[in-house]
Amino acid sequence: MINKKILQNDFIAKLTIQSDKLFIPQAQEFVLYYAKLFKFAKDELQKIELITEEAILNTIENSFGKDDFGPIDIKVIYKPGEFIISVEDKGIPLDFKKLEAQTNSSIGILLMKNLAEEFRFINMGKEGKKMELIKRLPEENISDLLAQEEKDKIEEDKDSSVTEKPSIRLIEHDDAEMLARLAFKVYGYTYNSIFYFPEQIREMIERNLLVSAVCVNNDNEIVGNLSLIFEYSGAKVADSAAAMVDPRYRGHNLFKEMKTFLQNYAVQNNMYGLYSEAVTIHTFTQQGNISLGAKETGILLAFLKEKQTFKKINNDKLLEQRQAVVLYYLKTNQEPNRTVYLCEKFFPVLKKVYDKLNLDRNIVMIPNDSECTYSSPNSSINTSVKPWMNVAVIKINSIGADAYDLIYNQLKEFRLKKIETIYLEMPVSEPCSALLTEKLNKVGFMLSGIIPEFDNGDYIKLQYLNNVRVDTSHIKLASDLAKEILNEIMKDYN
Numbered sequence: 001m002i003n004k005k006i007l008q009n010d011f012i013a014k015l016t017i018q019s020d021k022l023f024i025p026q027a028q029e030f031v032l033y034y035a036k037l038f039k040f041a042k043d044e045l046q047k048i049e050l051i052t053e054e055a056i057l058n059t060i061e062n063s064f065g066k067d068d069f070g071p072i073d074i075k076v077i078y079k080p081g082e083f084i085i086s087v088e089d090k091g092i093p094l095d096f097k098k099l100e101a102q103t104n105s106s107i108g109i110l111l112m113k114n115l116a117e118e119f120r121f122i123n124m125g126k127e128g129k130k131m132e133l134i135k136r137l138p139e140e141n142i143s144d145l146l147a148q149e150e151k152d153k154i155e156e157d158k159d160s161s162v163t164e165k166p167s168i169r170l171i172e173h174d175d176a177e178m179l180a181r182l183a184f185k186v187y188g189y190t191y192n193s194i195f196y197f198p199e200q201i202r203e204m205i206e207r208n209l210l211v212s213a214v215c216v217n218n219d220n221e222i223v224g225n226l227s228l229i230f231e232y233s234g235a236k237v238a239d240s241a242a243a244m245v246d247p248r249y250r251g252h253n254l255f256k257e258m259k260t261f262l263q264n265y266a267v268q269n270n271m272y273g274l275y276s277e278a279v280t281i282h283t284f285t286q287q288g289n290i291s292l293g294a295k296e297t298g299i300l301l302a303f304l305k306e307k308q309t310f311k312k313i314n315n316d317k318l319l320e321q322r323q324a325v326v327l328y329y330l331k332t333n334q335e336p337n338r339t340v341y342l343c344e345k346f347f348p349v350l351k352k353v354y355d356k357l358n359l360d361r362n363i364v365m366i367p368n369d370s371e372c373t374y375s376s377p378n379s380s381i382n383t384s385v386k387p388w389m390n391v392a393v394i395k396i397n398s399i400g401a402d403a404y405d406l407i408y409n410q411l412k413e414f415r416l417k418k419i420e421t422i423y424l425e426m427p428v429s430e431p432c433s434a435l436l437t438e439k440l441n442k443v444g445f446m447l448s449g450i451i452p453e454f455d456n457g458d459y460i461k462l463q464y465l466n467n468v469r470v471d472t473s474h475i476k477l478a479s480d481l482a483k484e485i486l487n488e489i490m491k492d493y494n
Contacts, residue, residue: 002037002078008207011075011086019064019072019091021057027074028052031085034076038083038137047115048085051133055087058131063091080207081200083135090128119385123406125378125398137200162248166223168261171212176201178222179214186244195225195242208233211265212242213258215249223249226258228265228274237453238266240276240330243285255288263292266332272453273332277303277325286326286478294330295356296482298449298461299475299489302421302468303391322421322468324475326482327461329452335359340458343434344368346447349488350460353450356481361458366434374401374432381406385419392419396426397455403432404439411443415466422464423448429457437462446492449485465493 006012015030017023031052035045056072064070070091077084118134171179176198183195194200204210208230215224223246228238240262245254266274276294278285302322339362342350347365354363379400385392392414394407407424414422424445426433437460441447448461470493477483 007078011077013076015074016071017056017074018069019060019089020069021060024053024056027056030074031076035083035135040083040135040137044135048083048135051115052085052087055085055131055133059087059089059091063089063129065092077132080203080209081137081194081197083137085133085135086130087133088128088130117386117388119387121383121410123379123381123383125376125380125400162217164217165252166215166217166249166254168213168215168224168257170265171205171210171214171225171227173202173205175212175214175222176205179212179225182222182225182244182246183242185246195244204229211238211262213261213265215245215254215258217249224254224258226255226262228262236270236272238271238274240274255285256291259288259292263330263332266330271332272335274330275451276328276330278328279304280324280326280475280477283476283478286328286482289328289330290479292330294328295353296326296449296479296485297329297353297357297451298327298447299482299485300325300327300421300423300448300461301446301463301470301489301493302465321471321474324470326477327449327451329357331358335453337362338429338457339364340428341366341431341434342428342460343438343441345438345441346460346488349447349485350450352481352484357452359452364431366431368435368438370431370435372432372435374399374403375430376400377402379403379406381410383410385414390418390420391423392421393423393425396424399426399430399432399436403436407440408443411464418466420466420468422466424462424464425451425454425459426462427455427457428460433460441492444492447485447489463489 002012012034013030015027017027028049032045032049035048040048052074056074059072068091070089073086073088075084075086075088077086116133117136120132120134121129122132123129179201180196180198194204201210209232210227210229212225212227214222217223225242225244226240227242229241230238240259243255243258245252262274274294276289277300278289280286280299301324303325304323337360340354341364344365344367351363354361376398377400379402380397381403382395382397383392384395394410396403396407411422424440426436428434428450440462445462445464448463451459451461470490472486472490475486477486
């Protein structure tokens, strides 16, 4: 086994090769050595071998000229629940036109065959670029934890109710298996999440990346959960997620009590605020957020896949379209003063959002006919793909003069690969972001909303739907502001 201190480093091991196909087998052997330490099954090792080959081949063919050679770094990285292969180079920028012309494009193979659970392309500007291929680690999951008789008992109990009042406390290391059982009780197998995997839960707790409020009944059984998920240990904001209540305990107001518990935790730990997403197939979670003071910041039209269900809420029936969620932000402590720049088109509705949030902000509207001087010729952009959700996210870390071209070319690639929902996240800390928003809106990116204090500042979130049907009659909203945000978004829906 690899020492835990090594696992916590930026990478476990690194191999540098020259950009020649001759060295691909050596790189594959390097990656497979570490994959075997993580107990991957034979068929998964074959997938890892193939995606390693495809990623390096892609880099050789698209980052270096025919007679040019340069170093390629292959890193093996560990994160809770993930085995990551990172292929990094400082060659020429990725030629999307050349990539699109290739029938057997490496990225296309990865996306279409789903050999990796997630794919990320990261453009680091002058520092080069990298591809990250993520495989979920094999481990005991909820199927192994639940004996058949226990599954039967869950089915018998789901229609019964109890009057007992559970207590609330912070999650503990030994709670992981019970939390996995709760995920099954609430969602069956329709919830793509770490919460089916006890070992991942335990490690997230150990690394201070997950804090949960759990409801415990008199039998010391976890019957409710609401989690805070942190991007990194010590982050000033967290995503409030994984709201789960045992069907027997619905109607006990547990969500609100757990949210209040975590709100107090955030206040005591000097956090700026909490994010959350509330489903729109019903308004219960939205109402709970609003009653605690959380404010709407946007709507993601097609965030969840059709298959996710909520037992005893939508009668286990699957919606015929992807599900929308409402974005919320709950302020818990005073945040820094910041200036944000918004485009003329979205300024009216986003100004209302900011007014409701009551953040320390200077809000500036940038007219459409303004000119922009970029601080750098090169942008820093991260792109991630989640094939099991059929979703991609383009995150702009810093905006350079090449930002529009990079985003537009990446959008074309995702459209060709039939990614259904494409999100764009961009800082609003400089005037150029407002003009870039306006320009991207003209090629199909619709508004999603604002994410406060997302990465040392506020970000605007845009969404592109690739032949996704949206029927707003299925979107249930609990507030007038949410309805106004939806109306603004749908003005651009075709």
